[in-house]
Amino acid sequence: MRLTRTFIxxxxxxxxxxxxxxxxxxxxxxxxxxxAAGIYSWxxxxxxxxxxxxxxxxxxxxRSGAVEILMPTIQSADLWxxxxxxxxxxxxxxxxxxxxxxxxxxxxxxxEMVTDIVRAHVKxxxxxxxxxxxxxWKFRDEVRPRxxxxxxxxxxxxxxxxFDLDEAGARTAYNRMFVAYLRTFARLGLKAIxxxxxTGPIGGDLSHEFIILAATGESEVFCHRDYLAxxxxxxxxxxxxxxxxxxxxxxxTSLYAATSEMHDAPTFEAVAETDRVSARGIExxxxxxxxxxYSAPMGARVAGPGGEMHDLHMGSYGxxxxxxxAAIVEASHDEAxxxxxxxxxxxxVALLNLRTGDAATDAACEQIEREFGAxxxxxLYDDRDERPGGKFATADLIGIPWQxxxxxxxxxxxxxxxxxxATGERESVALSDVVVRLCS
Amino acid sequence: MRLTRTFIxxxxxxxxxxxxxxxxxxxxxxxxxxxAAGIYSWxxxxxxxxxxxxxxxxxxxxRSGAVEILMPTIQSADLWxxxxxxxxxxxxxxxxxxxxxxxxxxxxxxxEMVTDIVRAHVKxxxxxxxxxxxxxWKFRDEVRPRxxxxxxxxxxxxxxxxFDLDEAGARTAYNRMFVAYLRTFARLGLKAIxxxxxTGPIGGDLSHEFIILAATGESEVFCHRDYLAxxxxxxxxxxxxxxxxxxxxxxxTSLYAATSEMHDAPTFEAVAETDRVSARGIExxxxxxxxxxYSAPMGARVAGPGGEMHDLHMGSYGxxxxxxxAAIVEASHDEAxxxxxxxxxxxxVALLNLRTGDAATDAACEQIEREFGAxxxxxLYDDRDERPGGKFATADLIGIPWQxxxxxxxxxxxxxxxxxxATGERESVALSDVVVRLCS
Numbered sequence: 001m002r003l004t005r006t007f008i009x010x011x012x013x014x015x016x017x018x019x020x021x022x023x024x025x026x027x028x029x030x031x032x033x034x035x036a037a038g039i040y041s042w043x044x045x046x047x048x049x050x051x052x053x054x055x056x057x058x059x060x061x062x063r064s065g066a067v068e069i070l071m072p073t074i075q076s077a078d079l080w081x082x083x084x085x086x087x088x089x090x091x092x093x094x095x096x097x098x099x100x101x102x103x104x105x106x107x108x109x110x111x112e113m114v115t116d117i118v119r120a121h122v123k124x125x126x127x128x129x130x131x132x133x134x135x136x137w138k139f140r141d142e143v144r145p146r147x148x149x150x151x152x153x154x155x156x157x158x159x160x161x162x163f164d165l166d167e168a169g170a171r172t173a174y175n176r177m178f179v180a181y182l183r184t185f186a187r188l189g190l191k192a193i194x195x196x197x198x199t200g201p202i203g204g205d206l207s208h209e210f211i212i213l214a215a216t217g218e219s220e221v222f223c224h225r226d227y228l229a230x231x232x233x234x235x236x237x238x239x240x241x242x243x244x245x246x247x248x249x250x251x252x253t254s255l256y257a258a259t260s261e262m263h264d265a266p267t268f269e270a271v272a273e274t275d276r277v278s279a280r281g282i283e284x285x286x287x288x289x290x291x292x293x294y295s296a297p298m299g300a301r302v303a304g305p306g307g308e309m310h311d312l313h314m315g316s317y318g319x320x321x322x323x324x325x326a327a328i329v330e331a332s333h334d335e336a337x338x339x340x341x342x343x344x345x346x347x348x349v350a351l352l353n354l355r356t357g358d359a360a361t362d363a364a365c366e367q368i369e370r371e372f373g374a375x376x377x378x379x380l381y382d383d384r385d386e387r388p389g390g391k392f393a394t395a396d397l398i399g400i401p402w403q404x405x406x407x408x409x410x411x412x413x414x415x416x417x418x419x420x421x422a423t424g425e426r427e428s429v430a431l432s433d434v435v436v437r438l439c440s
Numbered sequence: 441m442r443l444t445r446t447f448i449x450x451x452x453x454x455x456x457x458x459x460x461x462x463x464x465x466x467x468x469x470x471x472x473x474x475x476a477a478g479i480y481s482w483x484x485x486x487x488x489x490x491x492x493x494x495x496x497x498x499x500x501x502x503r504s505g506a507v508e509i510l511m512p513t514i515q516s517a518d519l520w521x522x523x524x525x526x527x528x529x530x531x532x533x534x535x536x537x538x539x540x541x542x543x544x545x546x547x548x549x550x551x552e553m554v555t556d557i558v559r560a561h562v563k564x565x566x567x568x569x570x571x572x573x574x575x576x577w578k579f580r581d582e583v584r585p586r587x588x589x590x591x592x593x594x595x596x597x598x599x600x601x602x603f604d605l606d607e608a609g610a611r612t613a614y615n616r617m618f619v620a621y622l623r624t625f626a627r628l629g630l631k632a633i634x635x636x637x638x639t640g641p642i643g644g645d646l647s648h649e650f651i652i653l654a655a656t657g658e659s660e661v662f663c664h665r666d667y668l669a670x671x672x673x674x675x676x677x678x679x680x681x682x683x684x685x686x687x688x689x690x691x692x693t694s695l696y697a698a699t700s701e702m703h704d705a706p707t708f709e710a711v712a713e714t715d716r717v718s719a720r721g722i723e724x725x726x727x728x729x730x731x732x733x734y735s736a737p738m739g740a741r742v743a744g745p746g747g748e749m750h751d752l753h754m755g756s757y758g759x760x761x762x763x764x765x766a767a768i769v770e771a772s773h774d775e776a777x778x779x780x781x782x783x784x785x786x787x788x789v790a791l792l793n794l795r796t797g798d799a800a801t802d803a804a805c806e807q808i809e810r811e812f813g814a815x816x817x818x819x820l821y822d823d824r825d826e827r828p829g830g831k832f833a834t835a836d837l838i839g840i841p842w843q844x845x846x847x848x849x850x851x852x853x854x855x856x857x858x859x860x861x862a863t864g865e866r867e868s869v870a871l872s873d874v875v876v877r878l879c880s
Contacts, residue, residue, distance in 0.1 A: 007507050007572060009561035033557055035512055035519075036544070041557060042510040050510075067447050070482040070490075072475055072594045073513060073577055074534075074546070079475075091539045094514075096546075099531045099581045104476070106514070106536075106546075117473055117481060121449035132447060137513055137577070141539045154512045 001347070003382045006044050010394055021216055022329035023148030025338050029398045031325075038145025038153030045398060046325065048346035050156065053321045053328075054135055056187050056343065057158045064180040064239045066131040066160050071113050073137055077103035079112045082298050092140045106139035111294050111316055114161040118312065119300035125165045125310070128302065129173055133160035135321065149322045150218075150282075150330075156322040162315045165304060167291065170313035174206065174289045175245035177317040179233050181210050181285050182252065186232035188324065189341025190331060192284060193227045195257045199288055209259060210285035214330040217280030222268050224255035225275045259283075282327045289315040338399030339422050347380040348372070349438065350400040354388045354407035361406050364416070364431055368404060371435040396421065404434055441787070443822045446484050450834055461656055462769035463588030465778050469838045471765075478585025478593030485838060486765065488786035490596065493761045493768075494575055496627045496783065497598045504620040504679045506571040506600050511553050513577055517543035519552045522738050532580045546579035551734045551756055554601040558752065559740035565605045565750070568742065569613055573600035575761065590658075590722075590766040600757040605744060607731065610753035614646065614729045615685035617757040619673050621650050621725050622692065626672035628764065629781025630771060632724060633667045635697045639728055649699060650725035654770040657720030662708050664695035665715045699723075722767045729755040778839030779862050787820040788812070789878065790840040794828045794847035801846050804856070804871055808844060811875040836861065844874055 007030075014024035017034075026032050031046030042050055058068065074096070080086035086105075094106040107113070114132055122130060135158045145153050162173035178194065185192035190212045197209040211221050230252065238244050256271050258264065259281070268276065295301065295312040304310050332339045340346070349372055353365045365381060372379045380400060382391050388407070395403050405417040416434055419426045429437050447470075454464035457474075466472050471486030482490055498508065514536070520526035526545075534546040547553070554572055562570060575598045585593050602613035618634065625632035630652045637649040651661050670692065678684050696711050698704065699721070708716060735741065735752040744750050772779045780786070789812055793805045805821060812819045820840060822831050828847070835843050845857040856874055859866045869877050 005505065005507075007509070007561075007570065030561075033560065035553060035556070036514070036516040036542075039512045039514055039516075041512060041553070043557075044507055044509055047508060047510050065445065067445075067484055068487060069447070069484055070487050072479045072481060074476070074479055074579065074594055076476040076479075094536065094538065096534065096536050098534065099583070102476075113475060113481070116475070117483075120473065121447075121470075130447065139514065143539070154514055 001378070001380055003380060003384055006380075008045050008398070009043065010397065018148065020147050020150065020330070021333060022150060022326040025329055025333055025397070026148055026326065029338060032149060038142060038151070040149055040152060040154075045346045049325050049340070049344055050321055052344045052346075053188060053324050054156070054158070057184055057319055057321055058135065060180045060184040060187070061133050061158065061160060063183075063235070064131075064176045066133045066180075068134065069117075069132050070134045070136060071107070071110050071117075073106055073139070074104050075107045075110075075113055077105055079116060080105065083112050083115075083294050084297065085112070092142065094139045094141045107136075108138055108140045109316070109318075110134070110159055111161065111314075112298070115294045115298050115300045115314070118163055119295075119298060122163065122302055124302055125304050129162065129164050129169055131160055131162040131173060131176070133158060133317075147218075148326055150326040152322065155320055158319045158321060160317040162317070163300075163312045165302065165310055165313070167313050170289055170291070170315055172242040172245060174287060174315050175242070175249045176239050177287050177315070178208065178249050178252070179237060179239070179245055181287065181317075181319065182233055182248075183235070183237075184319065185210060185212065185284065187343055188328060189343055190284065190328065191228060193221075193223050193257050194252055195221065195223070195259050196253075196262050197259065197286065198261055199290070205291070206289040208253075208287050209283050211259065211281035212284055212327060212331055213277075213279045214282050214327070215280055216330050217282045219281055219283070220260045221258070221279055221281035222260075222263050223257035223277050224271055225277050226255055227252075227257060228277070282330060284324055284327050285317075285319045287315065287317040333399070336393070337397035340399045340401060342401050345401050346398070347400050348377040348402065349379045350395040350398070350403045351379050351381040352388075352391045352395055352403060352405045353381070353383055354391065354405065356383050356385050358408055360411055361408055364406050364411055368406070368416070368431070368434060372438075375435055375439045377438065402438060441818070441820055443820060443824055446820075448485050448838070449483065450837065458588065460587050460590065460770070461773060462590060462766040465769055465773060465837070466588055466766065469778060472589060478582060478591070480589055480592060480594075485786045489765050489780070489784055490761055492784045492786075493628060493764050494596070494598070497624055497759055497761060498575065500620045500624040500627070501573050501598065501600060503623075503675070504571075504616045506573045506617075506620075508574065509557075509572050510574045510576060511547070511550050511557075513546055513579070514544050515547045515553055517545055519556060520545065523552050523555075523734050524737065525552070532582065534579045534581045547576075548578055548580045549756070549758075550574070550599055551601065551754070552738065555734045555738045555740045555754070558603050559735075559738060562603065562742055564742055565744050569602065569604050569609055571600055571602040571613060571616070573598060573757075587658075588766055589762045590770075592762065595760055596762040598759045598761060602755045602757070603740075603752045605742065605750055605753070607753050610729055610731070610755055612682040612685060614727060614755050615682070615689045616679050617727050617755070618648065618689050618692070619677060619679070619685055621727065621757075621759065622673055622688075623675070623677075624759065625650060625652065625724065627783055628768060629783055630724065630768065631668060633661075633663050633697050634692055635661065635663070635699050636693075636702050637699065637726065638701055639730070645731070646729040648693075648727050649723050651699065651721035652724055652767060652771055653717075653719045654722050654767070655720055656770050657722045659721055659723070660700045661698070661719055661721035662700075662703050663697035663717050664711055665717050666695055667692075667697060668717070722770060724764055724767050725757075725759045727755065727757045773839070776833070777837035780839045780841060782841050785841050786838070787840050788817040788842065789819045790835045790838070790843045791819050791821040792828075792831045792835055792843060792845045793821070793823055794831065794845065796823050796825050798848055800851055801848055804846050804851055808846070808856070808871070808874060812878075815875055815879050817878065842878060
């Protein structure tokens with residue numbers, strides 16, 4: 001894609017309202033635009049990152065056996081009256097009255113609706129286990145939305161809901177999501193640590209938050225240093241093997257880890273001092289087991305093997321892809337701008353033509369663009385009529401993992417410069433070798 | 441995907457509220473579930489079709505040079521006051537008051553918001569032409585929602601907005617979308633005819649609806665028979681060549697074509713009788729040129745080559761992917777169920793094991809599933825413990841283009857049966873040849 005043919009409105013300065021680094025950098029890089037308090041448009045560069053994150057989340061949900069559906073944003077208040085949450089939910093719920101004076105709402109979460117789908121169609125234990133997920137825009141009417149898409153009002157969420165015959169089945173379902181989340185965050189280039197959590201308005205008695213460590217994180221967290229070196233569960237983990245899943249979860253919950261709400265200072269101090277990590281963290285995922293909290297009042301039950309009826313045991317599992325865009329920037333940036341992990345970068349390669357309009361550099365850039373395209377790598381080609389300094393600054397700001405710099409002097413010797421954004425390392429490479437160099 | 445591991449709740453009978461064939465078949469095939477009047481959940485089979493349609497729409501938008509963004513669903517009423525449409529829009533707009541008593545709305549369309557984005561960031565004629573599109577859920581609070589997702593309240597729409605320096609540029613932008621739409625509908629397996637249209641609440645003086653012919657269509661349409669044989673513009677059409685685009689549009693508007701609102705009987709009767717087609721149609725796309733209707737009141741202007749300021753000339757261009765799912769079913773079904781065009785089918789192949797639990801048929805099916813997967817074809821494997829008749833009926837109902845039937849008798853001779861859903865043609869194929877047969 002040529003920079004002059006897409007729409008990446010770079011800002012020289014971050015608007016004053018941006019308080020945290022991810023918000024500043026996302027605005028400056030032209031990734032988002034605020035449309036109202038806590039409500040954002042995603043411009044092309046931001047949308048590409050959001051979609052890549054969404055796709056990694058989707059692949060790991062699918063791998064674990066969860067099934068994708070898509071529920072609407074607008075829900076009926078009556079459904080929420082069945083669970084008793086309509087009155088209880090409070091002002092964070094965006095309540096709406098339609099033209100026929102029916103009470104509706106913009107869904108902040110979907111336990112009731114998915115339970116309605118399942119009670120209509122699932123009648124037997126033979127249809128279980130079942131885990132339905134969707135990736136949809138939600139709305140929570142925060143009193144004071146801030147920090148850009150980190151704490152927006154309209155936000156994208158992947159929420160999964162598991163249905164099982166009994167608690168043992170539901171705990172295996174919980175473990176499946178636990179392991180899928182570890183894999184998801186690792187693929188996003190993040191080090192996430194599961195921490196025991198409060199269940200809040202979702203309810204239930206078992207819950208973990210997944211927290212990434214970032215110097216600019218919103219809350220204080222405490223954990224054992226060994227977590228930082230734990231291996232990610234492999235791609236071929238057997239999601240059909242409850243014992244294997246339990247062993248993974250046991251390992252990942254064996255050491256101390258707590259957010260400030262759940263922190264127990266004496267227990268933490270029993271950890272050897274050199275193993276104690278006290279740091280800032282950002283919540284990027286939250287999972288819950290809550291048994292029959294929704295199925296019992298809503299009548300979601302199935303026949304067991306002997307014909308007896310069982311209320312379904314449920315859990316729910318959330319990850320926010322839009323919040324993750326900001327969280328990744330918080331975890332991965334430097335003075336010059338964003339440093340995208342390869343897996344979520346908006347493009348694989350930034351191609352800088354240092355003398356647009358020069359026949360030789362233009363031809364070389366077009367050749368490189370074509371060859372990378374043929375090799376399956378995406379390229380953002382800076383073909384603007386702009387000084388080299390401006391192009392370097394833009395490339396560093398938007399943080400694409402590789403930069404290929406084509407200047408007239410080196411090109412006369414058949415060379416281009418390759419720069420790795422994360423490390424700043426540069427090397428001079430023959431024009432004819434640059435594609436092979438990155439694809440090998 | 442195995443049928444027992446996904447979630448396709450087949451209904452024996454269509455619920456009584458379904459009036460039209462697409463609504464009946466989509467409910468029976470377990471593609472959607474109604475959550476409130478005009479509001480649907482997309483179950484796995486429906487979501488797969490929706491996503492394939494969305495992707496074809498996206499590819500043709502991208503090919504034409506349009507740039508993808510994503511605007512939020514919730515908008516500020518103040519933005520609509522700037523254009524004067526907030527009061528004018530009427531009861532179809534879902535109006536919302538947030539916790540701070542600010543007036544908001546669920547976007548029914550996005551002319552105001554995209555104009556706000558462009559006025560903030562586009563300052564010079566050098567940044568033009570620009571066409572920004574997004575694919576997002578919209579809400580129109582219809583008095584009487586009906587016909588399933590054909591006329592829902594919450595619906596998915598691709599809406600594009602073009603910005604040009606002058607009317608000539610804007611007409612080229614209009615032609616680009618005109619040609620992109622012809623290609624889009626052809627790729628969806630539809631025969632769409634552009635018809636001159638009223639501009640309604642969007643405004644402007646030039647507008648075409650794209651209408652597909654379907655016996656069960658919602659409205660009466662009239663056109664020249666030759667349109668049915670016109671070639672689709674090729675994939676390599678040059679979207680940078682205004683004259684080439686104009687020639688295509690001229691050809692596709694050269695003969696009579698009108699919806700009943702715009703129908704002129706005397707002109708139609710001047711067409712030779714054998715060339716007159718009078719049929720039922722379904723609107724699947726609508727494009728508008730409306731000049732400076734939004735840019736002038738909202739102050740979206742750029743500096744021209746001489747420094748003088750120009751109000752931007754705009755157009756907008758809509759396709760509804762969720763409505764298209766139903767429209768395609770209306771255009772392509774038979775007594776037994778849906779007949780998906782290859783390009784949008786939820787899976788490429790339905791694999792029917794006629795004796796689940798039999799070691800030989802199970803092994804053959806697993807082999808076929810694996811081989812199709814390796815060849816890049818998606819398979820829905822009916823591994824249910826169910827009579828052959830039930831499996832045949834389900835496969836015909838859900839309408840996957842190819843069926844591979846594995847029964848113990850033929851398998852003993854090394855054969856499986858291959859059936860083309862659209863024609864009903866069957867052939868006996870060696871187990872070892874079936875994948876090659878479909879991939880060649």
